[in-house]
Amino acid sequence: MNRKVTIYDIAREAGVSTATVTRVTSNDPRVKSSTRERVQRIIDAYAYTPSASARDLERGQSKTIALVLPQIINPYFTRIFNSANEEAIANGYSLWLVQSPDHKPIPRTLTEELIRRRLDGVLFAGNIWSTDRSGLSEALSRLRHHMPVVAICPPNAKLDCICIHSDLVGCARLPVRHLHTLGHRRIAFIGGSLLEGDSSQRGQNFLEELRALGLPDDPAYHLDCGYDAESGERAVLRLLSGLERKRWPTALIAFNDLVALGALKQIKQMGLRVPDDMALIGCDNQFFCPYTDPPLTSVDLYPEEMARSAVRELLIARENNASSFSLVRESSLIVRESCGAKLGYRKLE
Amino acid sequence: MNRKVTIYDIAREAGVSTATVTRVTSNDPRVKSSTRERVQRIIDAYAYTPSASARDLERGQSKTIALVLPQIINPYFTRIFNSANEEAIANGYSLWLVQSPDHKPIPRTLTEELIRRRLDGVLFAGNIWSTDRSGLSEALSRLRHHMPVVAICPPNAKLDCICIHSDLVGCARLPVRHLHTLGHRRIAFIGGSLLEGDSSQRGQNFLEELRALGLPDDPAYHLDCGYDAESGERAVLRLLSGLERKRWPTALIAFNDLVALGALKQIKQMGLRVPDDMALIGCDNQFFCPYTDPPLTSVDLYPEEMARSAVRELLIARENNASSFSLVRESSLIVRESCGAKLGYRKLE
DNA sequence: TTGTACGCGTTATCAG
DNA sequence: CTGATAACGCGTACAA
Secondary structure (H helix, E strand, O other), X not given: OOOOOOHHHHHHHHOOOHHHHHXXXXXXXXXXXXXXXXXXXXXXXXXXXXXXXXXXXXXXXXOEEEEEEOOXXXXXXXXHHHHHHHHHHHOOOEEEEEEOOOOOOOOHHXXXXXXXXXXXXXXXXXXXXXXXXXXXXXXXXXXXXXXXXXXEOOOOHHHOXXXXXXXXXXXXXHHHHHHHHXXXXXXXXXXXXXXXXXXXXXXXXXXXXXXXXXXXXXXHHEEOOXXXXXXXXXXXXXXXXXXXXXXXXXXXXXXXXXXXXXXXXXXXXXXXXXXXXXEEEEEOOOOOHHHOOOOOEEEEOOHHHHXXXXXXXXXXXXXXXXXXXXXXXXXXXXXOOOOOOOOOOOOOO | OOOOOOHHHHHHHHOXXXXXXXXXXXXXXXXXHHHHHHHHHHHXXXXXXXXXXXXXXXXXXXXXXXXXXXXXXXXXXXXXXXXXXXXXXXXXXXXXXXXXXXXXXXXXXXXXXXXXXXXXXXXXXXXXXOOOOOOHHHHHHHHHOOOOEEEEOOOOHHHOOEEEEOOHHHHHXXXXXXXXXXXXXXXXXXXXXXXXXXXXXXHHHHHHHHHHOOOOOOHHHXXXXXXXXXXXXXXXXXXXXXXXXXXXXXXXXEOOHHHHHHHHHHHHHOOOOOOOOOEEEEEOOOOOHHHOOOOOEEEEOOHHHHHHHHHHHHHHHOOXXXXXXXXXXXXXXXXXXXXXXXXXXXXXX
């Protein structure tokens, strides 16, 4: 951890001006090759590396974009990070991962930090628009004042930023239709929230789909709960213990695969078989889906593609700055065994 | 995205010097409260935020440390990130997550970038010391020249940096002893590698433990393979199909829970029951362990605590710069059902 | 092809 | 308590 060697040291040692050193480090062709070699030798000898902060200061930008996530434990977000990271790097940017807890206002310190660093953009993902998140629009508009903002979330005019959204309709329709085709009539939805934030969309669309098919949308058939496995366990227990047996749903749709994982355990624990007694469909098509018992049917929202597009939009928006909504790709149902289809199983009413 | 407002604008508008503005933004007490208020008003009105790069340039440091991971998909690394991130923030630092693929040299561009940014430290985790990673020592020593380096990895003198390591002995001993106590005599180990890199330690310790207990350390009983679920599936297939039935192991230890997940599926697919026909123990105690069927017994290495300590060491090492090895906490066996103990199951030889 | 000189936005120092 | 001014390390016109 020595004294930092600067461009001056190199210039002096090589007997050239700092401008020439810069030309060498930035591969500017306007340098005699003999000079270049000499300078490069000194650079190597001194292990000189230009300072990023000095360059950023000069250029007025950091070549970095931020990804703001509520958490990273859920592998869904991991996939978003990975994909966004790749795309950023491919475009010569760095990605900075920041966490901002769900269901809480975006901390003032966070937005300040983003601005302070003169980031070239921010990408939000994951339940941004929760109702208990006061001051969200203010935070976003303050950010927008300084850099392009893209959110992976349901289209929302209030947000006034570029929204990349997943296929919320398909994501509800696909599993409901599938189960309906298999003969199911009493279908329940667990997890997320019907009232609050982005995630409510999923539940709302589920209800609409039930109505469209003329199925009962009994309020007892949708339970709000959290987003993790434990929530899934509890939700199933609560759902079934609240209904007399003959009104039990024959199929369950979970907000995500984590919830499904918990639900699966609880269903089995209650002595029910999946899919025979209770079909189950999750969402996100996570890595563990093929490995549950039975393997979990799930909806793939293609988060990687969303993240990639989001980064692209961000980079484009640096010129043309407008808010917009766009869907990247329709979701698809990945059929495994937990829904019963693979087993040729057909529910008899 | 307006023209950036600088400290000069604020100073001029408030009729003070830039020094005073700095004093206000940095809460320096040596400012008359009336002046402070006036300046603060202007700052708010203009939404002024000091530039991080200018400050970094002046101070010669970035208040940021890097976490270098081979990947982030494996939730084990997610936990490390989370914990390191928290600890960094608690100390007033930011954490920058960087990926550098396994089994490949650390790219020159990466080390350059770390130095260029004048980071205050680097934290490596995850199979750093793989043999096919040429130039590792060079890369590390180059980094060490500029900033403290801490690695979460088995102690290794060649690395010449601070090593925080997990309890590699306990991590092998615990499951072996446990299975031995339950009556198992033919125990196999799958996943990771016995030859290459950090992960070999795990396999080596496993073998030693077998010998210590006088158990057969048949080479057929340890299979190298990858680190994910698919590897686990394949490993089991390969293991069992290579042995006549009477020589089949009665228990399996997997390199990690992902491998165990795949193994579990394959074992069941072959018509074997877990734990009755084949006991199974994983490693990392991941979130899905309670939700496999049967719930997976696993070893907890407490990666969160390692990461936390690693960050602390890093921050301390900025003064006192020496290489050292240390173990943070002993691992423990989290007993669930896949090993058979909970069921009071006892293997008869 | 090379060098000079200035600006980038802050913070720190020192003088008042 | 406040102000002037010199770094900080680099990129970039502009001049040579």
